[in-house]
Amino acid sequence: xxxxxxxxxxxxxxxxxxxxxxxVVDSFVGWPADLVAxxxxxxxxxxxxxxxxxxxxxxxxxxxxxxxxxEGSDRDVEAARELLRHLLSLVGAKGNKAQPVRAVxxxxxxxxxxxxxxxxxxxKGVVDSLMIVxxxxxxxxxxxxxxxxxxxxxxxxTTDFVVMKGRYPTEDDQRSLTxxxxxxxxxxxKLIQAKYPDAGFTIFMVREWKEKHSFVGEPTDRVVVTVPxxxxxxxxxxxxxxxxxxxxxxxxxxxTMLDLLPHVEPEFQERVRKNIILAGGxxxxxxxxxxLERALxxxxxxxxxxxxxxxxxxxxxxxxxxxxxxxxxxxxxxx
Amino acid sequence: xxxxxxxxxxxxxVDTITGALPKPLRHEHRRRxxxxxxxxxxxxxxxxxxxxxxxxxxxxxxxxxxxxxxxxVTGAAPTAAAATVDRHALSRPVDPGVLELGVRRxxxxxxxxGDNHGTASATGLQEKTLTLDIALRTRDLIVMKGFxxxxxxxxxxxxxxxxxxTLANGRHGDIFVSIHLNALRPAAARGIETYYxxxxxxxxxxxxxxxxxxxxxxxxxxxxxxxxxxxxxxRRDESRRLATAVQQALIHRVRQIDPxxxxxxxxxxxxxxxxxxxxxxxxxxxxxxxxxxxxxxxxTPGYRQTLxxxxxxxxxxxxxxxxxxxxxx
Numbered sequence: 001x002x003x004x005x006x007x008x009x010x011x012x013x014x015x016x017x018x019x020x021x022x023x024v025v026d027s028f029v030g031w032p033a034d035l036v037a038x039x040x041x042x043x044x045x046x047x048x049x050x051x052x053x054x055x056x057x058x059x060x061x062x063x064x065x066x067x068x069x070x071e072g073s074d075r076d077v078e079a080a081r082e083l084l085r086h087l088l089s090l091v092g093a094k095g096n097k098a099q100p101v102r103a104v105x106x107x108x109x110x111x112x113x114x115x116x117x118x119x120x121x122x123x124k125g126v127v128d129s130l131m132i133v134x135x136x137x138x139x140x141x142x143x144x145x146x147x148x149x150x151x152x153x154x155x156x157x158t159t160d161f162v163v164m165k166g167r168y169p170t171e172d173d174q175r176s177l178t179x180x181x182x183x184x185x186x187x188x189x190k191l192i193q194a195k196y197p198d199a200g201f202t203i204f205m206v207r208e209w210k211e212k213h214s215f216v217g218e219p220t221d222r223v224v225v226t227v228p229x230x231x232x233x234x235x236x237x238x239x240x241x242x243x244x245x246x247x248x249x250x251x252x253x254x255x256t257m258l259d260l261l262p263h264v265e266p267e268f269q270e271r272v273r274k275n276i277i278l279a280g281g282x283x284x285x286x287x288x289x290x291x292l293e294r295a296l297x298x299x300x301x302x303x304x305x306x307x308x309x310x311x312x313x314x315x316x317x318x319x320x321x322x323x324x325x326x327x328x329x330x331x332x333x334x335x
Numbered sequence: 336x337x338x339x340x341x342x343x344x345x346x347x348x349v350d351t352i353t354g355a356l357p358k359p360l361r362h363e364h365r366r367r368x369x370x371x372x373x374x375x376x377x378x379x380x381x382x383x384x385x386x387x388x389x390x391x392x393x394x395x396x397x398x399x400x401x402x403x404x405x406x407x408v409t410g411a412a413p414t415a416a417a418a419t420v421d422r423h424a425l426s427r428p429v430d431p432g433v434l435e436l437g438v439r440r441x442x443x444x445x446x447x448x449g450d451n452h453g454t455a456s457a458t459g460l461q462e463k464t465l466t467l468d469i470a471l472r473t474r475d476l477i478v479m480k481g482f483x484x485x486x487x488x489x490x491x492x493x494x495x496x497x498x499x500x501t502l503a504n505g506r507h508g509d510i511f512v513s514i515h516l517n518a519l520r521p522a523a524a525r526g527i528e529t530y531y532x533x534x535x536x537x538x539x540x541x542x543x544x545x546x547x548x549x550x551x552x553x554x555x556x557x558x559x560x561x562x563x564x565x566x567x568x569x570r571r572d573e574s575r576r577l578a579t580a581v582q583q584a585l586i587h588r589v590r591q592i593d594p595x596x597x598x599x600x601x602x603x604x605x606x607x608x609x610x611x612x613x614x615x616x617x618x619x620x621x622x623x624x625x626x627x628x629x630x631x632x633x634x635t636p637g638y639r640q641t642l643x644x645x646x647x648x649x650x651x652x653x654x655x656x657x658x659x660x661x662x663x664x
Contacts (some may be wrong), residue, residue, distance in 0.1 A: 116351045131348050146336060166336050168343030323342065329345045334351070 004127075005082070005142075005318020006105045007135060010064045010157030011140050011181060011207075012281075013083060016315040018323060024311050025049070025087065027039035029079035030058030038179050047086040052204065065157060068115050069122055075123045084126050093284045102127040102330050104318035106135035109160040109174035114149060120335060130335040133321065135314050136162035137169055139279045142317025143307075148271040150260065152253065153314070154282025158182040163260050163272060172263060181282050183194060186211055188245035189240075199227040209238065215286035216247045247297075254295040261299060273302030277311050309329050381592055440483040442508035444608065445470035446618075448514035449493025454518035456630035462516045463491065465633055469621065470514050472643030474651075480651055500611030511616035512650065513608055516633070525626035526597030527589060529582040530618045532609035533573035573615035574603035575601065580612040580656065581619055581649030588645035592638070619646065 003018040014024040032038035037057035046054055059068040061079035063069060071081050085095070093101050107116065116132045124132060133141075137152040140162060145151065152159065160177040189206045192199065205227070205307035213223040223239040257276070264272050273296055278289055285295075289304040296302035307313050445467040447453035453462025467488065474484045485506045487499040494502075503511050519525065578601045589596045599620075609616045621642045623629045632638040 055380045116348075120351065131344065132351065133344055137344075141337075141340070146340060166340075168347065186651065239353075321344065324341055325345065329341070332345060332349050 001102065002099055003053075003092070003102045003322035004088070004091060004093075004104070005138065005315040005320070005322055006087060006103055007138070007312075007314035007318065008064060008080075008084070008105050008107070009155055010062070012156070012311075013087060014315040015087040015091055015105055016245075016312055016319040017093075018319065019092060021091040022312050022315070023087065023090040025083075025090070026052050027064055027083060028052050028055075028060055028062055030055060030060040033057055033059050033175070041165050047083060047277060061088060062126055068111055068157075069119050080119075080122055080125050084123060088126070091214075092202045093272070100332075102131075102322050102325075103127040104131045104133060104138065104325075105323045106138040106314045106318055106333050107132055108155075108158040108176045109134040109136055109162055111170075111176075124335055127335055128322045129333045131321065131325065131329075131333050133318070134160065134162060134169065134174055136160040136174065137164075138314050138317035138321065139277070139307075140164045140317070142278065142313055142320050144164045145275070145277060148264075148268050149275045149277060150257070150272050151277050151279055152257065152283070154180055154249070154253075154278070154280040154285075156235070156281070159257055159280075159282065161260055163264055165264070165268075172262075173258060175256050175275045177252050177256060181207075181210070184214070184245045184249060184282075187248050188241055190234075191238065191241035191244060192238055195238075195241060196227070196229070199230070199234070199236060201227045210242070210245070211281070213238075213242055214246045214284070215243060216250060216291050217243075217287040219243060220286075246288075250288070250295075253294065257292065258299060269299060273300060275301055276304045278304055278306045279313050280307075281310055283310055348424060366547050369538065370431055377566060383489060386567040400617075402662045437649075438482070438509045440485060440504065440506065440508045441477055441650060442485050442487065442503040442512065442612075442614070443474055443477075444487040444503070444513040445500055446513060448488050448491055451493060454516060454624050456633075460630055460633060462624055465516055465624070465639065466514045467491065468636075469639050469642050469646070472640055473512075473514070474647045476647035477650055481519050482646065482650070482654070484575045497523040497611065499608055503616075507564045507611075508614050510645065510650070510653070511609075511614050512614045513606075513616070513618040514646070515618060515620050516622050517620035519623055520625070522625055522627070524597075525623040526599040527580040527582065527585045527622065528599035528602055529585070530602050530604045530606060530620070531578040532571060532603065532605065532616065536555065546603070552591045572605075574609070574617055576656070577615050577650075577653045578617040578619075580653035581646060584649030584652060585619065585621060585642070585645040588641055588648065592632075592641060621646070 001018075003017045007014045009027055011027055013027045014022070018024045028048060028051040029044045030051035031044070032041050038044070041054060041057060046058060051058060051060060059075075061076055062077045063079035063083060069077065088095065088101060093099065105119070107119065111132075119132060120130060133156070136153040138198055139153055140146060140149060140151045143151075146164050149164045151162050151164070151175070153161075157178070159177040159180045161177075165173060185203055185207050188200075188210060189203055192201070192206070206226075209223070209225050219239050219242075222237055223242045224235050224237050225266050226233050226235050228234070229236075261269055261272065261333055265287070276292070276296075278292070283306050289306045292304050293302060296304075313334045360501070407436065445463075447463035447466060449463075452464065455461050467490075474486060478484055485502070485508060487502055488494045499513075517526075517528070539574060582598070582601050586596065586598045606618050609618060622633055626632065626661075
């Protein structure tokens with residue numbers, strides 16, 4: 001028996017396994033675009049970084065959009081299945097009846113039941129039993145932060161919020177925004193393009209710059225990157241653009257955070273304000289935690305804790321759920 | 336505490352597997368729904384029932400009461416879900432952040448076509464011709480504003496409601512705008528109204544829906560499947576806002592020509608084409624062909640251009656509002 005927790009992310013997917021293995025891969029799947037590509041690549045399928053690095057030769061798929069499986073495309077469903085198979089193979093799942101796999105998969109907080117049904121159907125035959133939970137709930141469970149806590153999980157496709165009240169969160173306790181890492185990338189790309197129209201760069205380069213240099217508030221250093229301009233490698237300063245793009249997510253996050261707080265029983269609101277956890281890759285945007293704390297001052301102040309190693313906090317939470325669930329529970333979740 | 340939370344997580348998954356309806360609200364926030372408002376839900380199958388029974392020709396909707404056929408279908412069509420759904424839960428505001436926010440591709444649907452003439456004026460002006468003209472004008476305007484447009488028809492061709500919805504879904508439209516012309520009684524009545532999908536509590540609206548649903552081609556079984564979709568559909572709030580934006584634009588522009596134009600408002604009704612589309616969808620009755628003055632105006636390209644400009648303006652206003660919400664500004 002192998003239990004796994006999976007954070008099936010729009011940009012990256014992580015897996016934590018009961019055998020102690022952990023892996024993270026880029027959520028890209030690609031098939032050789034033609035016979036020539038097939039011959040060059042010597043593979044029928046590429047997943048993760050391998051797919052990204054060879055994308056010019058591939059029919060590249062990013063099977064998740066805003067944290068949800070894209071609907072209506074068989075190829076994207078197949079890509080999601082391949083991505084999951086790949087993750088399972090990395091942690092040593094044998095893919096046979098001798099070693100059944102029990103998986104907990106995190107999805108955005110606002111995923112509708114129909115989205116979950118679609119994902120469940122798409123993953124039939126890939127795992128033996130499947131539990132789908134909201135991603136911020138998985139994070140909360142993994143951190144054992146189940147009471148008077150707010151989790152803000154800033155991923156690529158969505159920013160998810162949950163207020164834990166010592167029970168399984170209802171839809172009232174959760175929110176999802178599509179303002180997240182990808183929207184920062186898109187905005188940053190536009191800003192840089194406007195300032196340096198002759199610069200050549202891709203969204204993938206923009207994402208790497210963001211992951212290395214993101215910040216809100218005052219810069220500590222100038223952000224300078226190298227791009228080809230008319231074929232000549234040239235250094236450009238993108239400090240102001242980086243700040244503007246990263247700060248674009250602050251207002252919606254503050255608004256949602258402040259919108260959720262009044263839904264907490266009055267006597268517990270202060271405890272929740274002082275117990276806010278910033279998770280996900282977006283939580284690592286420099287100075288974001290203090291910026292959100294300043295926004296909390298107008299409602300009595302609060303404390304934001306940033307998860308320093310957010311890559312596996314969702315999948316670890318999923319794994320904790322998978323291990324804690326009883327055999328009788330899993331019998332009801334056969335896929 | 337952990338055990339209870341875990342047990343609830345498993346229970347939620349089992350509900351997903353078994354297809355149980357989502358729990359509407361947690362108990363301390365649940366509001367009692369007056370019996371009367373639940374009855375509104377039954378209007379969906381009622382309206383669809385009217386459509387399924389089919390109406391020969393295109394009679395005007397009765398002024399106050401639904402056709403007798405309604406009572407026959409009411410007993411048969413409602414699903415189990417219809418009786419138990421909390422209407423208030425359905426109408427709760429939806430966080431726009433969870434929805435498709437960027438409006439790039441607009442599906443424009445010119446009502447009727449081919450053998451299905453729609454309504455007609457006393458002088459023989461046909462709805463299908465006018466809706467196509469207005470839709471083509473609207474297309475030209477919103478393409479210039481940078482939208483991608485897909486038309487359900489670009490000529491006088493018969494396209495079933497099912498085909499229109501399939502096209503809209505297959506082309507992944509961000510919004511769906513169906514253009515129609517109204518027929519009202521008495522003949523002096525006129526005005527502009529815009530519909531989005533929802534349970535109607537007015538026999539008059541049901542009857543208008545029944546007329547537009549004519550020749551839908553859906554079986555009762557299909558209808559039940561489609562109705563199930565309604566209850567899980569988080570796009571209704573988006574549709575309401577789209578309907579409001581378009582209705583406001585239409586009234587604003589037309590009243591510059593005719594200050595007395597009646598604003599018949601934004602309404603809910605069970606139009607098949609709105610049920611079957613997967614994106615925010617509205618049906619705009621942009622004018623009233625049964626009114627002689629309106630029919631005269633509709634003859635002029637200038638008036639049809641005004642209506643197209645209003646539709647384009649409403650679509651653009653909705654798209655702009657969505658972007659504003661998406662960026663949190």
